[in-house]
Amino acid sequence: MTRILDCGDAAFTIEFGNAIDPALQERVRRLDAALTAACEHGSVPGLLETVPTFRSLTVLYDPLLTRRETLLAAIAPHIDADIGSTSAAVRHWRLPACYEGDSGPDLDEVARMAGTTRDTIVALHTGTEYVVYMLGFLPGFPFMGDVAPALALPRRAEPRIRVPAGSVAIATGLTAIYPWESPGGWHLLARCPVPLFDARRASPALLQAGDRVRFVAVSQAEHRRLDAALAGGELDPHTFLAHAVGADR
Amino acid sequence: MSAPLNLGIDATLEVRSPGAYASLQDFGRFGLRRFGVPWSGTLDPALMRIANRLAGNEDGAPVIEAFDGGLHLAITGRPVRIAVAGPAELELFAGGERRPAASWRSYLLRPGDGIRIVRTNGTRLVTVAIAGIDVPTTLGSRSTYARAGLGGVAGRALAAGDRLSAHAARSGPELRLPDPPRWPGDPDDPIRVVPGPQADHFEDAALGRLFGQSYTVGTAADRMGVRLEGAEPLRHRTGKAAEIVSDATVPGSIQVPGTNQPIVLLADAQTAGGYPKIATVITADLARLAARRPGETLRFAAIEVAQAEALARARAAEIARLCERIRPIIGEGVDLEALYACNLIDGVVNARQAEPPT
Numbered sequence: 001m002t003r004i005l006d007c008g009d010a011a012f013t014i015e016f017g018n019a020i021d022p023a024l025q026e027r028v029r030r031l032d033a034a035l036t037a038a039c040e041h042g043s044v045p046g047l048l049e050t051v052p053t054f055r056s057l058t059v060l061y062d063p064l065l066t067r068r069e070t071l072l073a074a075i076a077p078h079i080d081a082d083i084g085s086t087s088a089a090v091r092h093w094r095l096p097a098c099y100e101g102d103s104g105p106d107l108d109e110v111a112r113m114a115g116t117t118r119d120t121i122v123a124l125h126t127g128t129e130y131v132v133y134m135l136g137f138l139p140g141f142p143f144m145g146d147v148a149p150a151l152a153l154p155r156r157a158e159p160r161i162r163v164p165a166g167s168v169a170i171a172t173g174l175t176a177i178y179p180w181e182s183p184g185g186w187h188l189l190a191r192c193p194v195p196l197f198d199a200r201r202a203s204p205a206l207l208q209a210g211d212r213v214r215f216v217a218v219s220q221a222e223h224r225r226l227d228a229a230l231a232g233g234e235l236d237p238h239t240f241l242a243h244a245v246g247a248d249r
Numbered sequence: 250m251s252a253p254l255n256l257g258i259d260a261t262l263e264v265r266s267p268g269a270y271a272s273l274q275d276f277g278r279f280g281l282r283r284f285g286v287p288w289s290g291t292l293d294p295a296l297m298r299i300a301n302r303l304a305g306n307e308d309g310a311p312v313i314e315a316f317d318g319g320l321h322l323a324i325t326g327r328p329v330r331i332a333v334a335g336p337a338e339l340e341l342f343a344g345g346e347r348r349p350a351a352s353w354r355s356y357l358l359r360p361g362d363g364i365r366i367v368r369t370n371g372t373r374l375v376t377v378a379i380a381g382i383d384v385p386t387t388l389g390s391r392s393t394y395a396r397a398g399l400g401g402v403a404g405r406a407l408a409a410g411d412r413l414s415a416h417a418a419r420s421g422p423e424l425r426l427p428d429p430p431r432w433p434g435d436p437d438d439p440i441r442v443v444p445g446p447q448a449d450h451f452e453d454a455a456l457g458r459l460f461g462q463s464y465t466v467g468t469a470a471d472r473m474g475v476r477l478e479g480a481e482p483l484r485h486r487t488g489k490a491a492e493i494v495s496d497a498t499v500p501g502s503i504q505v506p507g508t509n510q511p512i513v514l515l516a517d518a519q520t521a522g523g524y525p526k527i528a529t530v531i532t533a534d535l536a537r538l539a540a541r542r543p544g545e546t547l548r549f550a551a552i553e554v555a556q557a558e559a560l561a562r563a564r565a566a567e568i569a570r571l572c573e574r575i576r577p578i579i580g581e582g583v584d585l586e587a588l589y590a591c592n593l594i595d596g597v598v599n600a601r602q603a604e605p606p607t
Contacts, residue, residue, distance in 0.1 A: 005446030008529030009557030011499045013446050018494055032283075051282045051497035053521055058497035060282070063532060063561040068554050136495065136521030139285045139397040143495070180397065197284070199387050199399055205284035 002079060004072065005056075009063045012072070014079060015056040020145060020173065022131050024055045027080070029210040031057050034078040044074050052209045053134045054143070090212060092129070092242040095177075097168050097190035097215040098223035099125075106156075106187040110170070114150045122217055124148040125168075125189055130175060132211040140179040140197030140205040144213055147175050159185035166191045168215065190215070193227035194237050206237050214242075260418065261326035262379060264411040268319025268366060269373075270471070273401040274516075275311040278390035282520045288500065289392035289400070289516050292472065293374055293433060293536035295568040296334045300378035302572050303332030303355045303424045311384050311391035313377040313407065316471075318368040320377065320407075324358045330418040331356055331364055335375030336432050338367040354425035354578065355380075357418055372433055372540040381416030394517060422577035430571070433537045439550035440534045442503065443557055447525035450490040451505070455483040456551070459503075459527060463546045464511070470543050472517040477547075482509030483527060495523045501530035515539055531557040533564040 005013040017024045032052045038044050046066025051058040061071055099122045107118045130144035152173040167178045169186035178184060179196035196206045229235035277290025291297040291314050298308045332355040333339060339350040342363035369375050384391040393401030402411045448456060458481045467476035483505045485491040491507050502514045504524040513530055530538055541547055
């Protein structure tokens with residue numbers, strides 16, 4: 001059931017549901033695309049920006065330029081609009097990840113908890129194409145899912161004070177890549193050399209909600225090579241874009 | 250009416266001390282919340298606007314947002330015009346002397362001069378505008394967001410030894426805001442909020458408690474948010490209701506984690522979170538909350554969205570009226586050397602006494 005939630009005098013949230021579910025995310029993505037297009041046409045004055053999440057879209061506006069009631073009236077036709085009307089291209093990424101050695105400090109523990117081996121964990125983690133549900137927590141941080149049932153673990157009891165940038169992690173049925181060094185409570189499985197956020201790019205976040213991501217295991221040597229090439233600018237991160245197709249449903 | 254002082258194009262300010270915490274901020278970095286980048290930007294846009302008007306800047310020019318006292322700037326290049334908005338005691342270092350100075354007005358400082366915020370009064374926040382300040386733009390804003398190294402000086406808060414560039418100060422009178430209002434308002438007035446978006450995740454008694462008891466500002470209060478402590482906990486309806494599938498936060502979101510105590514999110518807060526949000530502080534009152542010091546108390550009151558929108562517009566109109574009251578300081582701030590050089594007038598020294606030193 002779609003609900004409008006109050007977020008003060010400068011935002012409201014259109015909530016499609018309260019679960020992590022690709023179908024809900026797809027509805028969020030389509031409404032977001034429709035509103036973004038309307039914004040670009042200048043047909044929704046006062047709308048500042050929208051924030052897509054797993055199951056809702058938050059609309060932020062300038063209360064000096066518009067009112068909630070005006071905006072809701074303008075947005076209402078786009079909520080649950082014809083499912084095909086706002087289809088946009090879906091991007092598929094193949095991101096390198098090194099699961100070897102100390103790149104995956106929690107692999108052994110995760111294997112123990114799942115009652116299996118490191119190799120199986122790697123196979124499970126690389127065996128699924130994930131949906132980027134949303135970005136948040138840190139600039140460029142992608143919440144992706146869903147992981148295989150065996151990998152659906154709660155957060156670590158003891159969060160780490162420092163998770164290295166590039167860490168590929170799992171928790172709560174999801175997987176993510178830390179774009180920055182930060183504190184974190186997820187289980188670390190691998191390292192990804194691809195920079196996810198770069199302020200010099202026009203669109204600074206590499207991934208966006210609705211993208212699909214599959215991890216490809218690489219050796220430590222290959223990780224080092226890619227890391228250097230990406231850091232030196234010889235390799236464009238978009239190299240890891242597999243293909244883009246129109247709404248592949 | 251303002252012409253270049255003809256003293257060169259570049260002025261430099263050195264940060265001798267940032268004080269408690271100081272960062273460069275403008276109105277904020279918009280359009281990137283979907284990528285996890287908060288707006289940042291000044292916690293008190295009205296104060297930033299007034300400071301910029303006093304310094305002769307555009308309203309959106311970046312300012313130094315300073316927490317409490319201690320910020321000390323020294324001019325090492327060309328003359329610089331500076332204005333501090335917000336209730337504060339200042340001191341000027343000029344010509345080898347130290348003298349008290351006032352906020353809510355501009356000063357022209359010369360190479361070798363300095364200005365220091367001694368203390369802030371009744372608030373923890375003031376803004377310092379520097380005429381013609383020149384700061385590079387990152388992703389559409391000069392606002393500092395240290396977590397991702399964006400904006401400001403090298404993507405971080407100001408530190409001793411940092412240098413800021415400004416275009417040369419222009420001649421013309423100094424400006425002041427006469428009879429400034431109590432800033433940022435009456436601390437006894439409640440902070441108004443709109444219940445939601447997840448008020449239904451709390452026990453029926455929780456909203457009554459939120460509005461019925463007073464809250465103490467905790468020591469963890471910064472540009473990301475303010476932790477509050479109330480006598481009675483805000484209990485979630487069930488253990489499961491203590492977490493939500495992450496959704497977006499906004500500046501002013503009051504999230505309540507498992508501690509059952511509220512945290513109000515501010516400009517640098519993360520853009521999404523997994524804790525239920527019981528209410529949202531309205532735009533017109535957010536700066537008033539951000540200005541409260543650890544240990545101080547406050548109360549919340551509930552209003553409806555339409556009322557809050559009307560209050561936002563009323564507040565903007567009030568600030569516009571305030572800005573219109575900014576006036577030149579008669580007889581002061583006229584550049585004596587420039588005038589003598591132009592051989593225009595005599596007797597300026599007497600005229601300078603027209604406005605008593607503040």
